[in-house]
Amino acid sequence: MSQTFRGHCHCKAVEWQVELPSDSQSHILCHCEACKLQSGGEFTLNQLAPKDAFKLTKGDLKVYTYKGDSGNPVDCYFCANCTSSPYHHQHALGDKIVVRTMLLHGSKDWGTPALEIFGKDKLNWQPQTAKDILPAGP
Numbered sequence: 654m655s656q657t658f659r660g661h662c663h664c665k666a667v668e669w670q671v672e673l674p675s676d677s678q679s680h681i682l683c684h685c686e687a688c689k690l691q692s693g694g695e696f697t698l699n700q701l702a703p704k705d706a707f708k709l710t711k712g713d714l715k716v717y718t719y720k721g722d723s724g725n726p727v728d729c730y731f732c733a734n735c736t737s738s739p740y741h742h743q744h745a746l747g748d749k750i751v752v753r754t755m756l757l758h759g760s761k762d763w764g765t766p767a768l769e770i771f772g773k774d775k776l777n778w779q780p781q782t783a784k785d786i787l788p789a790g791p
């Protein structure tokens with residue numbers, strides 16, 4: 654069973670939908686430095702999805718590529734107008750993408766994150782909320 658989630662960027666020029674398995678409606682909390690720099694916050698909330706589960710339904714995205722922790726390229730897709738970023742593609746993950754779950758409608762009701770990653774970059778005043786925390790990526 655899967656469910657379709659819709660999302661939009663801050664300025665609403667770009668809209669998308671993503672198909673997620675019903676049992677994966679939980680966040681993966683990422684503490685990495687790239688997430689801090691891109692979001693301006695202390696962490697981001699994400700989920701993995703097959704690349705073809707994601708569809709743009711309005712507007713277009715720009716791409717910015719940087720070198721990830723693994724040394725492999727990471728493509729970061731974002732709205733050229735307001736910079737909201739619906740997903741990343743880490744080349745190391747093959748045909749999977751990293752969807753920003755906080756930008757999906759209804760995700761505020763998903764509850765405590767299922768997993769935390771990049772614990773090595775966690776701010777020391779930030780409490781651990783998931784049961785498990787990995788020092789780096791999965």
Ligand SMILES: [Zn+2]
Nearest residue numbers: 662664732735
């Ligand atoms: Zn936008």
Ligand SMILES: [Zn+2]
Nearest residue numbers: 683684685688
């Ligand atoms: Zn991160």
